[in-house]
Amino acid sequence: MSTDSLVTDTGRGPLGKHDMAALVARDIPHGAFVNLGIGQPTLVADHLPADSGVVLHTENGMLNMGPAAQGDEIDPDLTNAGKVPVTELPGAAYFHHADSFAMMRGGHLDICVLGAFQVSTAGDLANWHTGAPDAIPAVGGAMDLAIGAKKVFVMMTLFTKTGAPKLVPECTYPLTGLACVDRVYTDLAVFDITERGVSVRETFGTTVDELAGRLDLPLLSAGG
Amino acid sequence: MSTDSLVTDTGRGPLGKHDMAALVARDIPHGAFVNLGIGQPTLVADHLPADSGVVLHTENGMLNMGPAAQGDEIDPDLTNAGKVPVTELPGAAYFHHADSFAMMRGGHLDICVLGAFQVSTAGDLANWHTGAPDAIPAVGGAMDLAIGAKKVFVMMTLFTKTGAPKLVPECTYPLTGLACVDRVYTDLAVFDITERGVSVRETFGTTVDELAGRLDLPLLSAGG
């Protein structure tokens, strides 16, 4: 189940990472303040329309971050949270780390988009630590984002490379945050985490019944 | 015992408020960061030598505050904590109220100078509330200054207009801060609040013995 599998733009799947990013971008409201996590979530920026009015936050101290810097634009003083050189857009603002995380933790960001190892039916998120005994733990800003943004969107493949579900009844990996995920974008379906349970918004090249057979949890249809 | 009594510059007293301010100014080290409370403490600024290097903080958001504004200098956007128009000196910096009080409460100011109703032998300070039943309480930044500055200097007359001591075994007025006062400048003497008790540094037109007879507390001589 590779994220680089063939992609169609017809709604069939499984989707590749760029199509998943496009789906996320489609659901971000005009003018929203958004933090895109390191890795695949950064692809979402490429799919925001020019008139989206979306303002990107980077936790190392900036609002209105622009695209990755190219050539002469590269400035070692201007990077994103992944330490990639970026650019600034008109209306940008810089601030220090405590102010940046106060903004995040105080609930001022509308949406953050994060990768994940696992998401549970309760919306628990595991994305910082594999739990392997020899792993060196490293959390960065993941726990702050998980509890801070008004809406947390996760972007991940639905199954691991060995076929294990990543949307699970209970996370087995160490948690990043409890009951914090609102929506999960995967290569096979988009899910809402609701108080009633996991609801399927749309599927790609599969059906709710097929997914229900492969996932160890009850699924609600968005329509029902 | 008026603070407007005749003043000599010979070390005799009782001192007037300008001489008390000059005494305080004399004891502020070169380059110190200092907050001068509203009222008489603001007079200290007039007695700092031009080369003192002392940087004045005003809690409404400024370092390197200059003297009161005159004529065309008056700018409604630039006032001190007493809401008096002031000026800025080279090397000034502006910041918001939370940052200003973080600076104060975090122990970054070397000295603050405050007025007082009462100071106790333990260094308790009462300067915000007379405790009268019909008084409207108003604290401003007094409690923050009392606990925040590295050294708290008090500037007051030693007795009330009716002759009651203001340096007392226990404050009878509501407290501003506990065990926070380091030194008390009065019209009749300068006192250090030490762990051993109240120590007299110098007297003005009186003696330690005379003061001991009028104050209801033991006095140590700085020499002894």
Add this chain to the structure above:
Amino acid sequence: MSTLLCANADEAVAGIEDGSTVLVGGFGMAGMPVDLIDALIRQGATDLTVVSNNAGNGDTGLAALLAKGRVRKVVCSFPRQADSYVFDELYRTGRIELEVVPQGNLAERMRAAGAGIGAFYCPTGAGTLLAEGKETRVIDGRTYVLEYPIKGDVALIGAHRSDRMGNLVYRKTARNFGPVMATAATTVVAQVREIVDTGTIDPETVITPGIYVDRVVQEATA
């Protein structure tokens, strides 16, 4: 979401509900959002809790709002001033509640609201009347008082300049409570002297990023 540029102060304060907690910026007249307060008087919301450093001066602004009986409670550090006779009369006759908060706690409690802090231990006021009934804790030998956030439904603040995205800069000590209040309220309304094109404010000098600002209006008298 995006900052709304309002045509006038009445539009800027529209929708403030009865019973709201309103944070009002300014220290003395510096940074005081005079147009917005006047518009709030016209707007009519009542039973308000007003959080501000002072409790009004003379007959105008906050004092006028108080005089009309629209404020149930004032949370401030320094209500008693030479010309605070409107507040004084209401208070002495039991027609207004008062919570006196040390100025640093006022600022820090609003910062906490804006920063997602649930509560914090603070040394200010320990052992005094203003900490009576509050939880305390000794940490490393020092006594601290547990203080809770102050969150506003609305903040009315004054700034110097805004761009079209609501990025604000202030001027001199008129900055005071504005940047803190802007983080601490659900709806933030800024009165500014001028609105400039986005991109003309140096990003290094923005004090309140537009993310915090919901509505901006230019001063009528500017």
Add this chain to the structure above:
Amino acid sequence: MSTLLCANADEAVAGIEDGSTVLVGGFGMAGMPVDLIDALIRQGATDLTVVSNNAGNGDTGLAALLAKGRVRKVVCSFPRQADSYVFDELYRTGRIELEVVPQGNLAERMRAAGAGIGAFYCPTGAGTLLAEGKETRVIDGRTYVLEYPIKGDVALIGAHRSDRMGNLVYRKTARNFGPVMATAATTVVAQVREIVDTGTIDPETVITPGIYVDRVVQEATA
């Protein structure tokens, strides 16, 4: 007291004692005080606790300090990077302690140290491994974790420009941890690209006022 302008980085780091807690600014290379770290390596202090966002990259800077066995403990949010092999080896062989702190807690705990806050309740990490053993409290239905200040004996930070009073301005996202660390340490040392005359930095744009800065040195390579 007054800020000291140092002739070189060695003078700027003089006197750092064994066993010190050293806050080191920077996020990646942006804002990293490279000259000061190199001088600290020459200076010789050992048994250090280093507080920084990362735990060194490649063979230089923090990684070189670690490689020399001078660091007892690292407090950081993200030690594991593509080229953090020096830290990785020390950690896997049990020769260095690690406290992983969520990045926002790292910043906020240093801010608390600088602001006189004794401890604070924070929602980050509640219910996770990183809150194990920590006190928690439910406030308004949400679970918060009690976090304590991180105070440094020394902070080594990078800034863009200083005046002769130590007023600092930063540049773009190189601002990051510098302003927070400057408030949180007993002795604050800033490496800057240029030192300008006092009075030439607009007071509205000062990010770290000189009150926080003890020593300033110009970058050797600037």
